[in-house]
Amino acid sequence: xxxxxxxxxxxxxxxxxxxxxxxxxxxxxxxxxxxxxxxxxxxxxxxxxxxxxxxxxxxxxxxxxxxxxxxxxxxxxxxxxxxxxxxxxxxxxxxxxxxxxxxxxxxxxxxxxx
Amino acid sequence: xxxxxxxxxxxxxxxxxxxxxxxxxxxxxxxxxxxxxxxxxxxxxxxxxxxxxxxxxxxxxxxxxxxxxxxxxxxxxxxxxxxxxxxxxxxxxxxxxxxxxxxxxxxxxxxx
Numbered sequence: 129x130x131x132x133x134x135x136x137x138x139x140x141x142x143x144x145x146x147x148x149x150x151x152x153x154x155x156x157x158x159x160x161x162x163x164x165x166x167x168x169x170x171x172x173x174x175x176x177x178x179x180x181x182x183x184x185x186x187x188x189x190x191x192x193x194x195x196x197x198x199x200x201x202x203x204x205x206x207x208x209x210x211x212x213x214x215x216x217x218x219x220x221x222x223x224x225x226x227x228x229x230x231x232x233x234x235x236x237x238x239x240x241x242x
Numbered sequence: 243x244x245x246x247x248x249x250x251x252x253x254x255x256x257x258x259x260x261x262x263x264x265x266x267x268x269x270x271x272x273x274x275x276x277x278x279x280x281x282x283x284x285x286x287x288x289x290x291x292x293x294x295x296x297x298x299x300x301x302x303x304x305x306x307x308x309x310x311x312x313x314x315x316x317x318x319x320x321x322x323x324x325x326x327x328x329x330x331x332x333x334x335x336x337x338x339x340x341x342x343x344x345x346x347x348x349x350x351x352x353x354x
Contacts, residue, residue: 173341
């Protein structure tokens with residue numbers, strides 16, 4: 129079975145541009161979460177979607193948005209890119225959204241803003 | 243707010259040495275606790291978890307016990323291998339929350 133897949137794996141963008149990152153969850157998983165991992169730090173929670181609805185949002189500006197599609201795949205969009213948005217963006221999928229639910233992570237998209 | 247504090251690295255050990263990586267947390271109620279491992283160039287892999295006080299999570303020779311009285315979840319392994327070299331993250335999921343809250347990570351380097 130395929131794990132969580134993210135695309136692209138690497139991306140270079142210029143300040144002010146817009147970027148879309150994509151995530152396909154494990155088959156049967158209905159929850160997708162997005163995390164930002166800045167070099168040398170732990171991942172920071174951005175969004176969680178469950179059954180196509182936003183169920184949680186971290187402390188990120190409105191430039192960050194996301195959505196989940198009927199097939200449970202998800203997109204993360206970032207507008208007006210800043211140098212500080214350079215990071216590894218991780219997607220995690222899980223069966224549900226409860227406290228004990230295990231999250232499975234993809235390999236991430238490395239975004240570099242220049 | 244809820245948070246996780248890990249010992250700072252890097253931790254450098256010889257093969258077959260004993261490993262301890264300290265992790266303490268701040269949270270209300272009874273969060274679930276996790277250890278994740280990240281190998282170079284890869285995403286996070288769940289190493290072990292514990293969902294209630296006094297639970298012991300274990301996997302691949304690693305162990306951690308959920309200590310409510312000391313709000314700790316220290317990771318231990320009796321004999322490390324070179325292949326254990328990676329970054330280890332302690333994390334919690336709040337009792338009433340959905341997001342994972344991670345520590346800053348501890349880099350482990352094992353030499354032969």
